[in-house]
Amino acid sequence: MDQIRCHTCRNPVASYDVISFGSMEKGYRDLCSRCFNAEVAENGGFAFEQVDFLPMEIMDFAGVKHNFKFRLLHLGDRVTLEAFEVDDGERGGYEFQILSDAQADPFKLMARLVERIRRALSQRHLVDEGEGCSIATDVVRGKISCDLQSQDRVPMLVIDGREISWDQFGQMLMTFEGWQFKLEIKDASEEV
Template identity: 45%
Template sequence: MTQERCEQCAQPMAAYDAIHYGSMETGHRLLCTQCFNVEVARRYGMTDLENVRLEPIDMVDSAGDSHRFHFQMRLLGPNMIVLDAFELREDVRAGYEFRTVGEPDDDVLTLLGRLVEKLR
């Protein structure tokens, strides 16, 4: 499987981390989540976005099965940030998925805590 590269930072990215960003007038670029957040923040004049990459966590369900959850944080404008938790199967989002929504100035660890509570 070939891995795409972010058109902004040129780093390789997994398919689940790729976002097509742009418009019909200006064209679209393939960006990683980190660069996407920077572009959206720049567009709305936001200078204090906490743009972090969260490491996956493992959780065990009531049947004793282990689940690894990956995280993706996306800035969706000046008033909304979304934090997703999802499982992967063969590098594709599959299995359980959870989401919490907050505001861009919310503490990322507080959002993560709310999301982990949903996972439990």
Template identity: 45%
Template sequence: MTDITCDRCGALTPPHDVVSVASSDGPFRLLCSRCFNTGMAHLAEIRAFDHPQFTPMRLADADGVAHEFHFRSLLFGDQLSLEAFESGTHEEDCAGFRFQLLGDLQSDPFELLGELVQKIKRCLAVRHMVERSGRLEVAGTTVRGRIESGGNDDGRMPCVVIDGRRVDWTDFGRMLMAFEGWQFRIELVDPSDEA
């Protein structure tokens, strides 16, 4: 993935550490998380905000496959968002694991990191899909993932990301046909909550 130049400080920044921000004159600007947090601290009149940075970390999933995560912290007024993005995935195909945890401004960022790592470990320990005879199937009776844009022209069809893997909406429908006649429950959960 190609680094992106921050529109404020000019630093070359990895895509996972860039925030698209609306500007007062209309167009969106791409800011590194440090510049975003500096601006948010100014708006919230927070004088002593220290922008935390974390070293990438490798964690294994239920099959023993290691996934490398990069972290980003964002200041949202009185809350600190800590996010983890799987490296080696491409923004345009929306694949890969992503996690978020919210804490209050007074939270120790390293304690939040510890909580986020535990959340990641819990999620990686469970498989929701399996591949049998070259076809994806639901592993049990529960599927957890996230909804993303399907990337089609009209932007109306989603895709889902399950176990860090992008699944087209049509393919997801085929996976569900194994449960034809069953009832289902859809619960939409904020990314910072436990799914």
């Protein structure tokens, strides 16, 4: 796993947990979430109690356990709580985020986020078919990520916590040739 030293406390931080903090003029520093939150609180002149949530296993529709890590970040007037899986030292698989105002109780946010994760993981969108897979019903939910392997700027989709290339998804859609579709795009903090 790639580790980076936090610029402030000098503790090693996993690369998926590092926050690049700063500005174009002053430059950027790599911070751990604890130091990031402390600095945002200090700049804003308010108190902030750091809460570290332990990782949690949540089962999906097929009974497979997913190990979620959590990160609470202070953004000044708002807080965000993220939940993500780590695959091979990088963020990968399911990812969720909840946004709230700065006064929100982190434990209530955590309860809301876990409920949302449970609802999302209970939904199955893809079914395996031999080598490939197909769309289970007529609704697909997922995340638009970036395909770093591709020469073209095309998305890598994350559906049911699995990476599905743009090509693969195109092939799956061909089952519905002649049908119509409606594509609705939502912010990462909204429930789809």
